[in-house]
Amino acid sequence: MKTDTIAAIATGLSSGGISIIRISGEEGFSAIDRIYQSKNKKKKLSKAKSHTTHYGFIMDGENIIDEVMVTVMRAPSTYTREDVIEINCHGGIIVTRKILEIVLGQGIRLAEPGEFTKRAFLNGRIDLSQAEAVCDIISAKNEIALKNSIKQLKGRELEIIKTIRNNILKDIAFIEAALDDPEHISIEGFSRDLYDHLDKYSHSIKKLVNGSKSGKLIKEGIKTVILGKPNVGKSSLLNILVHEDRAIVTDIAGTTRDTLEETIRLNDITLNIIDTAGIRSTEDEVEKIGVDKAMRIAKEADLIIYVMDSSTSLDENDEIILSLIRDKKAILLLNKGDLLPRITANDLKEKSSHPIISTSFVEHKGIEDLEQTIKEMFFKGDISFNEDIYITNDRHIEAFTNTLEALNMVKESINNNMPEDFYSIDLMTAYEELGKILGENVGEDLINMIFAEFCMGK
Numbered sequence: 001m002k003t004d005t006i007a008a009i010a011t012g013l014s015s016g017g018i019s020i021i022r023i024s025g026e027e028g029f030s031a032i033d034r035i036y037q038s039k040n041k042k043k044k045l046s047k048a049k050s051h052t053t054h055y056g057f058i059m060d061g062e063n064i065i066d067e068v069m070v071t072v073m074r075a076p077s078t079y080t081r082e083d084v085i086e087i088n089c090h091g092g093i094i095v096t097r098k099i100l101e102i103v104l105g106q107g108i109r110l111a112e113p114g115e116f117t118k119r120a121f122l123n124g125r126i127d128l129s130q131a132e133a134v135c136d137i138i139s140a141k142n143e144i145a146l147k148n149s150i151k152q153l154k155g156r157e158l159e160i161i162k163t164i165r166n167n168i169l170k171d172i173a174f175i176e177a178a179l180d181d182p183e184h185i186s187i188e189g190f191s192r193d194l195y196d197h198l199d200k201y202s203h204s205i206k207k208l209v210n211g212s213k214s215g216k217l218i219k220e221g222i223k224t225v226i227l228g229k230p231n232v233g234k235s236s237l238l239n240i241l242v243h244e245d246r247a248i249v250t251d252i253a254g255t256t257r258d259t260l261e262e263t264i265r266l267n268d269i270t271l272n273i274i275d276t277a278g279i280r281s282t283e284d285e286v287e288k289i290g291v292d293k294a295m296r297i298a299k300e301a302d303l304i305i306y307v308m309d310s311s312t313s314l315d316e317n318d319e320i321i322l323s324l325i326r327d328k329k330a331i332l333l334l335n336k337g338d339l340l341p342r343i344t345a346n347d348l349k350e351k352s353s354h355p356i357i358s359t360s361f362v363e364h365k366g367i368e369d370l371e372q373t374i375k376e377m378f379f380k381g382d383i384s385f386n387e388d389i390y391i392t393n394d395r396h397i398e399a400f401t402n403t404l405e406a407l408n409m410v411k412e413s414i415n416n417n418m419p420e421d422f423y424s425i426d427l428m429t430a431y432e433e434l435g436k437i438l439g440e441n442v443g444e445d446l447i448n449m450i451f452a453e454f455c456m457g458k
Contacts (some may be wrong), residue, residue: 005031006111006119007103009096010457016091021100022457023085023108024116029072031106032085035059036070045085050074058087058099065102066095080116081123114454118447121439128439128450129157132393135454136219157391160208161434164201168431171197175424191414194423198407201430205407209400212391217302217378219392221263221270225298227325228307229317230278233335236361237307238262238275266371269378274301279321295324303374304330310358311339314347322351331373332356338363395450399436406430 005025011018023031029046036045038056048054053071057064069088078084089099104110112118114135121131171194178187226234241264260275276294298304304325308318332348337360345356355373359366391397406429413422436442 005108006115007100007108008111008116008457009100010086010116011091013093013096014091015093018088019091019096020457021087021089021096021103022111022116023087023103024078024080024082024111024119025108026083027106027108028083028085031103031108032070032072032087034106035102036068037064045070045072048072050077058089058102060098060102065098066090068099076123079125080119081125082119111457112451113456114451114458117454117458118451121447127158127437128442128447129161129393129396129437131439132395132450134458136392157208157396158438160204161437164204165431165434167197168201168427168434172424172427172431175420175427179421187420191420191423195411195414198411202404202407205400205404208391209397209404212397216392218270218390221272222374222378223300223302224271224273224305225294225301225303226273226275226305226307227294227298227321228278229309229315229321232278232307232309233333233361234275234278234307235260237305237333237335238273240361240364240367241266241271241273266374269371269374271303271374279317298324298328302329303377304328305333305370306330306354307333307335308343308348309336310334310341310343311336313342314351325354326352329377330354331370331377333359333366333370335359335361337365396437399433403430403433406433 003025005023005027007021007023010020010022013019032045035058036054036056037059038054043054043056045054049072051071051073053069055067055069058066058068066089071086071088073084073086075082075084087099087103089095100110117126117131117134120126121128126134174185174190175187178185178190226237228234238260242262262273262275264271264273274297276297277291279291279294306321306325332352332354334343334345334348334356337358345358348356355377357366357369357373359370391400406426409426410423410430413426432441439447
């Protein structure tokens with residue numbers, strides 16, 4: 001573990017009200033004393049009380065670089081459990097970089113991405129799942145994802161894992177004790193009790209794993225593809241959802257030749273939307289490439305929004321699209337409801353079992369119904385946040401899945417009347433798999449890879 005003192009800019013490097021340069025390590029106080037000057041030129045921050053803020057100046061020799069507020073925090077009551085100093089300066093790019101340069105000139109090293117949080121983990125302040133939650137908080141795309149990450153940071157997932165691990169350890173300890181001292185500890189009937197324990201452990205873990213798909217959608221967004229024939233309103237829908245003229249809209253069929261991607265929020269839902277070329281038979285080579293790409297992308301989508309023109313009759317192109325989306329999650333938008341209809345929702349019900357919504361993009365009608373239908377389709381109509389947490393991390397999902405496999409192996413051993421020492425082997429595997437989520441028995445390469453995904457200064 002590196003014990004040298006590190007520093008980095010902890011705020012976005014842009015013009016703004018303030019910037020923060022964060023320092024962590026045992027050399028931080030001696031370094032700040034050399035570059036900080038109080039108003040009366042007498043105060044030394046190395047003598048200041050912990051968790052206090054001080055007004056003064058950052059100096060480069062005899063020159064004042066900026067007027068600052070410096071917060072000092074002493075170990076172990078800090079984010080990293082090391083001495084931490086935060087310099088709050090004006091938010092200009094030049095002045096912020098200059099102060100960082102002066103700090104690094106005091107023998108302090110530039111922090112690697114995520115290194116402050118890495119030190120918090122290595123120093124035992126947080127476990128690995130909580131460290132990963134910090135990264136998720138920073139990258140949260142909506143309020144539900146943010147709340148979920150905060151619950152993980154507070155240790156909600158940790159509580160569940162620790163409870164199960166402690167109980168598994170008790171089961172292992174009882175088996176080992178009974179095998180070592182059969183005269184005083186009877187193991188008779190324990191396999192039935194253990195089977196009940198395994199059911200409880202598995203139930204708790206399955207609940208987390210089963211919710212992981214929703215968790216991934218909440219965290220990363222729903223990959224949504226807008227399909228339809230040319231000139232049905234696909235680009236108009238995209239513009240309505242992003243609240244700006246992002247896509248070109250004309251009366252000329254085939255205007256969209258390639259895909260156009262946007263991430264938007266519908267209240268608590270994040271949609272990663274891809275607008276595609278209109279699907280139709282065409283001799284235009286460029287348009288044909290766009291059509292083929294649209295159909296290929298549609299096969300990988302979480303959700304397809306199929307936009308139709310209610311003022312025109314169905315044709316062979318609609319049949320192609322309906323066939324393409326038959327086994328996909330899809331919503332049919334019967335657009336141009338402000339015009340005389342040629343097809344109705346009843347007509348479509350004979351051809352598709354997907355939800356059908358009547359819309360008029362000109363009048364902005366049907367968008368709220370679209371949002372509610374997506375909620376029903378992916379979150380059973382309710383994504384209000386309760387005491388449950390959604391597992392969004394692939395590493396955690398894999399460990400939970402391996403844990404369930406180990407617990408099922410114990411059940412098989414019980415059903416096959418295997419000796420009790422066989423139980424301990426698979427119970428210990430389950431115990432270790434859960435420990436991987438917390439950061440126990442994980443390699444340095446994995447730890448480095450996790451923290452490399454963090455932004456600089458965190």
